[in-house]
Amino acid sequence: MQTLDLQAVGLRELNQKLQSQKDSVEHQRWQVVNAKGSHAIAVGLDAPIEVTVEGSTGYYCGGMNQKATVTINGYAGPGVAENMMSGSVIVEGDASQYAGATGNGGTLVIKGNASSRCGISMKGINIVVHGNVGHMSAFMAQSGNLVVCGDAGEALGDSIYEARLFVRGSVQSLGADCIEKEMKEEHLQLLKQLLEQAQSDAKPEEFKRYGSARKLYNFNIDNAY
Amino acid sequence: MCGIVGLYLKDKALEASLGHMLTDMLVTMTDRGPDSAGIAIYGEDNGRAKLTVQSDNAAVSFEHLADKLSSALGSTISLDRIDTHAVLSMEKDSLASARETLKTIAPEVRVMSRGETLEIYKEVGLPKDVAARFNVPQMQGSHGIGHTRMATESAVTTMGAHPFNTGKDLCLVHNGSLSNHNSLRRKLARYGVSTETQNDTEVAAAYLTWRMQEGDQLGEALERSLEDLDGFYTFVVGTKDGFGVLRDPIACKPAVMAETDQYVAFGSEYRAMVNLPNIENARVWEPEPATVYFWNH
Incomplete structure (x- = not known):
């Protein structure tokens, strides 16, 4: 395993080193030490490498990730795994606001709680939160799956499009146009797979499914230009 | 932007280095706001x-x-x-x-x-310079809060710097911006509560002062501010015995807490707390929106 000391090498060199694995994978496993809550650690990766960040991170860790597996052994600051395309980001602690925002693909696993706006404008990413999510989670979610093993805060799935939301615990309130939907066999299968992948022992049968009622203005064809 | 830090000590052995720890936390937050800086220290009675x-x-x-x-x-x-x-x-x-x-x-x-027990020092300038001018690293105490400002609502002056004193041994720092501060300032003036600047946070401070003059406890005044203040805010309030935290219901402005057997710390970012003792083993979490928290001795 290659170890990079962020305080010694600096953020730009650290990210360049990890991003350069795109051309040819020099080392499979990387460890980042002395993270000290710094911003933008391990962003823009584009190779099937494994990066473990020791300690808590600041804004945007693992952002724009493709193919790589980034594990954060601590708390993740705002915008973790923002706009992820593929690969996975795993947070061992809690995550701050807008975790997984606008993600197009890949898997974000949060072992603790996520705060507000988790999965805002998600576009295909899978997000599994072992704990709770805060208010306005999955706001304007367009595609992908958000799995919450704990409770969801206010206005879950406000103005949602086609994403699927699964919540095991309570939902404080549903946002505009978000409704509870029937859990079909295909959803149970999907959920089983997502929970296994996220190393959660929750049972798919314990969850409820939520999604779009498709009643808002933009769902009415007469309003199309 | 703006950066807020707070440190409340449970372990008396750390009191000699409160100023040093708080200064380090605030200097780390410098790039969240370089306009003015201030610190409130609660020393010995x-x-x-x-x-x-x-x-x-x-x-x-x-x-x-x-x-x-x-x-x-x-x-x-x-x-x-x-x-x-x-x-x-x-x-x-x-x-x-x-x-x-x-x-x-x-x-x-x-x-x-x-x-x-409260002393507030604040001036225009970077946290490291303001802290050095007032010998903050040498100060001792049980708890303190600090603020570094990126001015958005009013002029960069000493009086526009945080913390704001809201009553005896009470102070307030704010990250965010209030949108109804002008109308609230006029309303408070009608109740005889005057403000000295065009600053939005001063209005929030004056509001808390007014509510407590009307008989509210600090916690009640903060609860009521959720209804009467419009805008974005993370507040940290210092009291003689500890500090409190309140975020607006939307909670866009960041806030993170860390707690160990020795202290409770607040930061706009986790980065502010990385040099605190045994931080690796602290419980780290975010305060909920629209919820009043207090840590008291």
Whole structure:
């Protein structure tokens, strides 16, 4: 395993080193030490490498990730795994606001709680939160799956499009146009797979499914230009 | 932007290094706001009260201030000058009259804080420079809060710097912006609560002062501010015994807490707390929106 000391090498060199694995994978496993809550650690990766960040991170860790597996052994600051395309980001602690925002693909696993706006404008990413999510989670979610093993805060799935939301615990309130939907066999299968992948022992049968009622203005064809 | 830090010590052994730890936390937050910086320190209760005052012309303003105040009030008042600030020490029951008397005998002197243990130091400039000017790293105490400002609503001045004193041994720092501060300022003026600047946070501070004059406890005043203040805010309030945190219901402005057996720490970002002892093993979490938290001795 290659170890990079962020305080010694600096953020730009650290990210360049990890991003350069795109051309040819020099080392499979990387460890980042002395993270000290710094911003933008391990962003823009584009190779099937494994990066473990020791300690808590600041804004945007693992952002724009493709193919790589980034594990954060601590708390993740705002915008973790923002706009992820593929690969996975795993947070061992809690995550701050807008975790997984606008993600197009890949898997974000949060072992603790996520705060507000988790999965805002998600576009295909899978997000599994072992704990709770805060208010306005999955706001304007367009595609992908958000799995919450704990409770969801206010206005879950406000103005949602086609994403699927699964919540095991309570939902404080549903946002505009978000409704509870029937859990079909295909959803149970999907959920089983997502929970296994996220190393959660929750049972798919314990969850409820939520999604779009498709009643808002933009769902009415007469309003199309 | 703006950066807020707070540190409340459970372990008395750390009290000697409160100023040092708080300064380190605040300096780390410098890039969230380089305009002005301030720090509120809660020191030892020595049985007397104190006013922390400021003057842009400190050498002249403070030269005979203690003598003039002492003769006006008929009791001994001592003055300890630190750069543009000075701490006036007096009998506890002289605090209110000293503050009133200052307005007439030294109108150019501004009161930064009043209380029994609280001292507030704030000036325009970077946290590292402001902290050095006032010897903050050498200060001891049980708890303190700090703020570094990126000005959005009003001028970059000493009076626009945080923390704001909201009552005896009470202060407020704010990250965010209030959108109804002008109408609220006019409303408070009708109730006889005056403000000195066009700053939005000063209005929030004045609002809390007014509510507590009306009989609210600090917690009640903060609860009520959720209804009466419109805008974005993460507030940290300092009290004689500890500190409190309140975020608006939308909670866009960041806030993270860390707790160990030795302390409770607050930061706009986790980065602010990375040099605290044993932080690797602290419980780290985010305060919920629209929820009032307090940590007290």
